[in-house]
Amino acid sequence: MEALEGKVIELAYALDTFYFLVMGAFVMWMAAGFTMLESGLVRAKNTAEILTKNISLYSISVIMYMIVGYNLMYPGGGTGVIPDLTFFLGEDNTAEAVIASGGDVYYSGISDHFFQVVFVATACSIISGAVAERMKLWPFLLFCVVMTSIIYPVQGYWKWGGGFLDEAGFSDFAGSGVVHLCGAVAALAGVLVLGARSGKYVDGKVNAMPGANLPLATLGTFILWLGWFGFNGGSELIISNVAEANAVSMIFVNTNLAAAGGVMGALILSKVLFGKSDLTMALNGAIGGLVSITAEPLAPTPGLALIIGFIGGIIVVMSIVMLDKMKIDDPVGAISAHGTCGLWGLLAVALTGGSLGAQVYGAFMIILWTFITSYIFWSLIKMFFGLRVTEDEETEGVDISECGLEAYPEFSKASGVKPSVYPEQ
Amino acid sequence: MKLVIAIIKPFKLDEVREALSGIGVQGITATEVKGFGRQKGHTELYRGAEYVVDFLPKFKLEIAVDDSLVDKTIETILSSASTGKIGDGKIFVLDIQEAIRVRTGEKGPEAL
Numbered sequence: 127m128e129a130l131e132g133k134v135i136e137l138a139y140a141l142d143t144f145y146f147l148v149m150g151a152f153v154m155w156m157a158a159g160f161t162m163l164e165s166g167l168v169r170a171k172n173t174a175e176i177l178t179k180n181i182s183l184y185s186i187s188v189i190m191y192m193i194v195g196y197n198l199m200y201p202g203g204g205t206g207v208i209p210d211l212t213f214f215l216g217e218d219n220t221a222e223a224v225i226a227s228g229g230d231v232y233y234s235g236i237s238d239h240f241f242q243v244v245f246v247a248t249a250c251s252i253i254s255g256a257v258a259e260r261m262k263l264w265p266f267l268l269f270c271v272v273m274t275s276i277i278y279p280v281q282g283y284w285k286w287g288g289g290f291l292d293e294a295g296f297s298d299f300a301g302s303g304v305v306h307l308c309g310a311v312a313a314l315a316g317v318l319v320l321g322a323r324s325g326k327y328v329d330g331k332v333n334a335m336p337g338a339n340l341p342l343a344t345l346g347t348f349i350l351w352l353g354w355f356g357f358n359g360g361s362e363l364i365i366s367n368v369a370e371a372n373a374v375s376m377i378f379v380n381t382n383l384a385a386a387g388g389v390m391g392a393l394i395l396s397k398v399l400f401g402k403s404d405l406t407m408a409l410n411g412a413i414g415g416l417v418s419i420t421a422e423p424l425a426p427t428p429g430l431a432l433i434i435g436f437i438g439g440i441i442v443v444m445s446i447v448m449l450d451k452m453k454i455d456d457p458v459g460a461i462s463a464h465g466t467c468g469l470w471g472l473l474a475v476a477l478t479g480g481s482l483g484a485q486v487y488g489a490f491m492i493i494l495w496t497f498i499t500s501y502i503f504w505s506l507i508k509m510f511f512g513l514r515v516t517e518d519e520e521t522e523g524v525d526i527s528e529c530g531l532e533a534y535p536e537f538s539k540a541s542g543v544k545p546s547v548y549p550e551q
Numbered sequence: 552m553k554l555v556i557a558i559i560k561p562f563k564l565d566e567v568r569e570a571l572s573g574i575g576v577q578g579i580t581a582t583e584v585k586g587f588g589r590q591k592g593h594t595e596l597y598r599g600a601e602y603v604v605d606f607l608p609k610f611k612l613e614i615a616v617d618d619s620l621v622d623k624t625i626e627t628i629l630s631s632a633s634t635g636k637i638g639d640g641k642i643f644v645l646d647i648q649e650a651i652r653v654r655t656g657e658k659g660p661e662a663l
Binding site: 332334400401402407446447459 | 596598599600602
């Protein structure tokens, strides 16, 4: 009987580890989602650069989180505010230790690292869209190094690593605050230090700079929607019994409904406010809805999840318009979808039993820490390396200045001599 | 020899080209251009910011013809390119000082 019990424990461990790995892979796929969404909403002359930024920031996140970020976020110990500092990943669980724990140890430690690393990549990805079309590539990547090794892990430790926010009763299931609000605040600090795109705000008028590829932007949004099942579903952290399997199912359904609500909220408001059904607002609405439910996708009823997402869609549109009025230039709406809706998501936890006070406290601390540290590092990077491309480079397109190539060379207006792709006649 | 320059609506390109072939025109150069006359443009909206699109897509045709064919060419373009709605375009006629065929070096009306 003991042998059978040991086998069952091992099987549950394997299932839960497998679940972590697959959900982590889904969240990794969100990197492609962000990449496609951002590349569709920037102009053609800036497309290759944002693609490069996205694939590089993902790589840097993976590297830095392995070296130090993960250990900083989930340390053995710490003061509650300052985590202990260790480097590199440790050993995984042995079968003997797992069985001896009676099932309390139910997943591979390395699989947990994999699941967590894709979350920090998401936070960095939020920044890349907001600073698009005018930031230099390598200074941005330098900030990512700081973000993934210090800024994100410390505030992540405060909640998920067992730090003081967790002890204060702050609730953030999958990261409306820890991931999305954090990323958005870092993005906001970056945009404030960087400045708006040249020609965006002229004589009190907001000038449109339409994205080059709306099919890509839409594809990216759908990819993010799919990936989010991993983001929220995986954050339940376990599936291997009836109660947990049911919980995961509810999370999937609520996540799906919140996204749908976000789309409709944004689309309806766009029609009401502008008289037109702006696709890009609908896309931001989906993201806003998803971010809004991410702090608590399990507790709400499906109907409430829909409403939370719908409100997120409304909020995202209003936030985008408001940021433009404040001359804060965010080409893809990242600060609105992840920041404003992230904040809403945290507060909405109070609708299902969370403590509003604790939620406000947590949101405030995340914003305070992230904004101050980000602003400092953005300013330092600007001082030592420069942050922005020159005006000429911005006009020509950052594809040329940063990458030396173009995303759509055959349709280029910039180059006088087309590449020789025309067949001989 | 005259150079007939015609600005037309893009979707009329095929119709005009076929009609011109029918009267014996042997060559056309077509360029995609943007322009406006009294038609003006329209307003678009992106994330709450309005912007005016003044320049509309058109096609510019350049047709080099012998003097004897000019009137027929103009008549043909007018009948095939016209929709009766604003934005149909314009035709200009210029004198050609010289015309040369690149392959053979022929000059004058034989080069057309």
